[in-house]
Amino acid sequence: MGDFEHYAVMTETDDPEADRLHEECGVFGIYGHPDAAAITALGLHALQHRGQEAAGIVSFDGQRFNSERRLGLVSEHFSRASTIERLPGQSVIGHVRYSTTGETILRNVQPLFSELSSGGFAVAHNGNLTNGMTLRRELINEGAIFQSTSDTEVILHLVAKSRRNRVVERFIEALRQIEGAFSLVALSNKKLIGARDPLGIRPLVLGELDGHYILASETCALDIIGARFVRDIENGEIVVISDEGIESLRPFPKKPMRPCIFEYIYFARPDSIVHGRSVYEVRKAFGAQLARETQIDADVIVPVPDSGVPAAIGFAQESGIPFELGIIRNHYIGRTFIQPTQSVRELGVRLKHSANRAVIAGKRIVLIDDSIVRGTTSVKIVRMMREAGAREVHFRISSPPITHPDYYGIDTPDREKLLAATHSIEEMRAYIGCDSLAFLSIDGLYRALGEPGRDPQRPQFTDHCFTGDYPTNLTDVSGETKTQLSLLAEAG
Known part of the structure; x- marks a missing residue:
């Protein structure tokens, strides 16, 4: 996910890492598993290469949403039993982050959560919106109050603004307004939702563990927990996971897939399978x-x-x-x-x-x-x-x-x-x-x-x-x- 703040880029003498490419984020979600938070922490650990500056997990325990968001590595915070115990529930989403602009501050750490008219809703985003600043200005002019500098919050506001009845319909209406690259995992009180942009620029895969569905940025996150790879989420596809099973929706006009070639060059972990290729x-x-x-x-x-x-x-x-x-x-x-x-x-x-x-x-x-x-x-x-x-x-x-x-x-x-x-x-x-x-x-x-x-x-x-x-x-x-x-x- 991107940010809207800007600051001076370090020179090479300030930080050798400034001369490397960085992926911004990795996402993970699991529905209905009794050890959902612990499994999510393991999945995020496998995705740590996609973002090392912050990590967050949001869970739903059937009554309320619980959130833990921290600066630093996954192992620094989410390997502790006390932290996992504060994330009860069988449905969880998580996120690892690398910030491209703006300082790394807690209010930008995902997943982002908000109470909507239809109930709680959390979202985590890998990618960047190319019309995010434009939408943000429009929303602010209409009275929206932003708490972060993340373009992911734009998606949250668009969902909140929708007058559709069902949360999935509101989510789709929000996605119809955004441009750019996105792989998203979202959590409501009854559903885990995954979405991939119409070109499939950013990756997202579907897995299964003990009969429970998983969404993750890469297959290496499935391997670490012993989950089975089911398939890639297709470009322009939205998957809705609930007690009724899994539903696939395709609300966007069909386009040829154009995944990011840098997943193969640099970003994906070498042991991952991306679109059928090692x-x-x-x-x-x-x-x-x-x-x-x-x-x-x-x-x-x-x-x-x-x-x-x-x-x-x-x-x-x-x-x-x-x-x-x-x-x-x-x-x-x-x-x-x-x-x-x-x-x-x-x-x-x-x-x-x-x-x-x-x-x-x-x-x-x-x-x-x-x-x-x-x-x-x-x-x-x-x-x-x-x-x-x-x-x-x-x-x-x-x-x-x-x-x-x-x-x-x-x-x-x-x-x-x-x-x-x-x-x-x-x-x-x-x-x-x-x-x-x-x-x-x-x-x-x-x-x-x-x-x-x-x-x-x-x-x-x-x-x-x-x-x-x-x-x-x-x-x-x-x-x-x-x-x-x-x-x-x-x-x-």
Whole structure:
């Protein structure tokens, strides 16, 4: 979910994580299970990679709704028995959050809850509304009072405003007014509801445990609790789970599915299955295709951990060049460790990554990573490799250059801060300081996914970060920005 506040983006010396892409949220819901809150906490733990700044759970115990929302990791709060005991009930939804704009404050933590005329209603959202600010202004002008800066609250107000009788009808009427990307789980006093946007940009799956239905952002959340994967929620589909079973509704005009391609590149956990494809195997296929497209004579393949590991395995297998862990990641250094002094901030990358000198020294190495955003972390990693004695450093990226910002739930900087949007490949190579630099082609990306290539007339994925092809209206984007994006798309 997105926020409407804006603040200055950290520079690379402030925080190495600022040079990574971030998914905003993960959602989970279960209906009718006696251990619903504990199961939801486990599911959120499996989805922690989708958001590490806050987590929340709302339960319904047959009489009242109960809410626990906390800043920090799931394990910091929801592994305690005392917290789970404050969430009685057999129907529960949960959320993990990464904020893209605005400070991380408790009032923005989901699920959001409100008492409506029809009873309590809670909602959790993965994605971003591209007309959320416009709708928010309209609602405020009509007298609505907002408690958060989250576009998810817009959905809550639209549901509250509806004059339909049934909560599902009110929910559908609200969804008809929003644009952009959304996977939603919602909870009323009688129903668990899941919804996916008409293009299926953000993921949502249906599972089953002991005869009880589950909704989750990824299949890895089902695996951790021993649940059975049933199917993907389809684009434009709404599922309603109640004591009567499960009902599927399709209130939107049928459109071809265009899921976000970054689920395969970076966001989904490697052990998840996304639309029938193993994320791990797809990432290996990206690496293999990259090796075919960008042949190089080198001694060792080195992944940038952890994101580059599967692609590096595929690259090594295809090229015949040995795979080695030339960079060791320290998993126990968090963002809070970075102190506000310049000397310590400049060590940010070294705090998380260390060169394995025994593998690097005297070798011609090929670094494999999944993407380049600002490029600042890449500069430091290449420098680290040279200081460890690498004879040559070649950089290979298992996705095309990111040239356009995202408006659907990925935290990307403005276009002028995207390295590939303002530099040629040779200029990027010089900036990063490597001996050669190459990216996977857009057609190669599609081929690795089993497609013949990208058909500009009928693209099968949401790939606007590479192509400028935005699949929905961008109502909240300024006219000047829209013109720039349009010209860039035509030029590209």
